[in-house]
Amino acid sequence: MTGRTVYADNAATTGLSERALSAMMPYLAGDYGNPSSLHKFGRTARLAVETARCKIAECLGAEGGEIFFTGSGTESDNWAIKSAVRLMRDRGRHVITTSIEHHAVLHTLEHLEKEEIEVTYLGVDECGNISLDELISAIRKDTVLITIMTANNEIGTILPVREIGAIAREHGILFHTDAVQATGHIPIDVKDMCIDLLSLSGHKFKGPKGTGVLYVRNGIRLPSDIYGGAQERNMRAGTENVAGIIGLAAALEEAFENLDQNSLEVASKRDRLIGGVLNIPEVFLTGDPIARLPGIASFAVEGIEGESMVMMLDRYGICASSGSACSSGSGAASHVLQAIGLKPHLAHGSLRLSISEDTTDEDIDYILEKLPVVVESLRRISPLWASGKNR
Numbered sequence: 001m002t003g004r005t006v007y008a009d010n011a012a013t014t015g016l017s018e019r020a021l022s023a024m025m026p027y028l029a030g031d032y033g034n035p036s037s038l039h040k041f042g043r044t045a046r047l048a049v050e051t052a053r054c055k056i057a058e059c060l061g062a063e064g065g066e067i068f069f070t071g072s073g074t075e076s077d078n079w080a081i082k083s084a085v086r087l088m089r090d091r092g093r094h095v096i097t098t099s100i101e102h103h104a105v106l107h108t109l110e111h112l113e114k115e116e117i118e119v120t121y122l123g124v125d126e127c128g129n130i131s132l133d134e135l136i137s138a139i140r141k142d143t144v145l146i147t148i149m150t151a152n153n154e155i156g157t158i159l160p161v162r163e164i165g166a167i168a169r170e171h172g173i174l175f176h177t178d179a180v181q182a183t184g185h186i187p188i189d190v191k192d193m194c195i196d197l198l199s200l201s202g203h204k205f206k207g208p209k210g211t212g213v214l215y216v217r218n219g220i221r222l223p224s225d226i227y228g229g230a231q232e233r234n235m236r237a238g239t240e241n242v243a244g245i246i247g248l249a250a251a252l253e254e255a256f257e258n259l260d261q262n263s264l265e266v267a268s269k270r271d272r273l274i275g276g277v278l279n280i281p282e283v284f285l286t287g288d289p290i291a292r293l294p295g296i297a298s299f300a301v302e303g304i305e306g307e308s309m310v311m312m313l314d315r316y317g318i319c320a321s322s323g324s325a326c327s328s329g330s331g332a333a334s335h336v337l338q339a340i341g342l343k344p345h346l347a348h349g350s351l352r353l354s355i356s357e358d359t360t361d362e363d364i365d366y367i368l369e370k371l372p373v374v375v376e377s378l379r380r381i382s383p384l385w386a387s388g389k390n391r
C-alpha cells in the first residue's frame with residue numbers, strides 16, 4: 001500500500017544503535033575469547049566485560065561489583081524475585097506488588113504463590129498510579145519484598161520509585177524494581193532511590209536483544225538461580241554473552257549521555273502526537289498525562305479492536321501495537337487496561353504508539369494523517385460502533 005515505514009513500536013524493542021553495533025563487532029569476529037580463559041584471548045574478553053560492567057554501574061549510580069549480567073529483563077526479574085524470597089524465607093513470606101506489573105514479574109509471583117508465598121497486589125487509579133498510603137497499609141510484619149515497576153510498558157505511567165524505595169528502606173524490606181521500560185529513558189540512581197534490586201534489558205534502549213542486567217545492592221547475598229560454572233562471581237552460571245554485554249554497555253552509556261536532551265525532544269514529539277490523536281472523536285489517552293515515559297503514547301479507541309488497527313496501520317507502513325506485544329494475539333484485554341478500570345469495549349480498542357529520538361516530525365505527521373483514516377474505515381464496518389451501544 002505504501003513505501004513508507006514509520007516504526008512506532010519502540011516499547012516492544014528498539015533497533016541497535018550504531019555505537020552499540022560497532023562496539024560489539026570486534027567481539028563477534030576476531031576477539032572471540034571466553035572471559036574465563038587464562039590466555040590472551042580470554043583476558044581481552046574479560047577486560048571488555050569488566051569495563052562494560054563499570055560503565056553500566058556509572059550510569060545507574062552503582063558500583064561495578066553490584067552489576068550482574070543476565071540473558072534478558074525477564075531473567076533478571078525472575079532471579080531477583082525468586083532469590084529475594086528464598087533469601088528472606090526465615091523472616092517472612094509476604095510480598096507486595098502491583099496489578100500492572102509485566103508478566104515477567106506477575107507470572108513469577110504466581111509460581112511462588114504455589115509455594116506458599118503470599119502476595120498483595122496493589123490496585124492502581126485510572127492513570128496507573130499506586131497510593132503510597134495503600135502501600136504502607138499493606139506492609140505486614142512478615143513482608144520481605146516489595147517489587148514495583150519503575151514505569152509501565154503499556155501505558156507509560158512512571159511510578160513513584162524514590163518514595164517507594166524510602167518506605168521499603170524505613171521498614172527494612174527489600175525493594176526490587178523492574179526498570180526494563182524506564183532505563184535509558186528517564187534518570188535512575190539506585191542509591192538515591194533506595195533500590196536494592198533493579199532489572200533492566202538491553203533491547204529497550206538500542207542495545208542488543210537477549211541481554212539483561214540485575215543490579216544487586218552491596219551487602220545483599222542474593223542466592224544464585226542458575227547453577228553451573230563460576231561466572232558472574234558464582235552468581236549466574238553460563239559463559240558470558242561478551243558481544244551482547246559490550247553492546248548493552250555502549251547503548252546505555254549513549255542513552256545516559258543524551259538523556260536530558262533526548263527525553264525533552266521525544267516528549268515534545270509524543271505530546272504533539274497525543275494532541276493530534278485525541279482530535280479523533282471518542283479516542284482517550286491511557287496512562288498518566290504528565291508522569292509518563294517520554295516515548296509512550298497510548299490510547300483507547302472506542303468501537304474497534306486494537307488488533308485490527310495494528311494490522312491496518314501496518315498496511316500503511318506504520319508499526320504500532322495494541323497493549324503489550326506479549327499479550328497481543330491472546331484475545332483478552334490486557335491486565336493493565338483492566339486494572340486502570342477501562343471498560344472492556346475500550347480496553348479492546350487499545351493502541352500504543354511508542355516513539356524514539358529517531359522518530360521525525362514527518363513520521364508524526366504521517367501517523368496523524370493515516371490513523372484517522374484507519375479508525376474511520378474500521379468504525380464503518382464495526383457492528384459495535386454502528387449500533388452506537390458505546391456512545
Ligand SMILES: Cc1ncc(COP(=O)(O)O)c(C=O)c1O
Pocket residue numbers: 011012072073074075077102104149151152153178179180181201202210211212
Ligand atoms: C516492564 C517490562 N519488564 C520486563 C520485560 C521483559 O524484558 P525482556 O524482553 O528483556 O525479557 C519487558 C519487555 O517488554 C517489559 O516491558
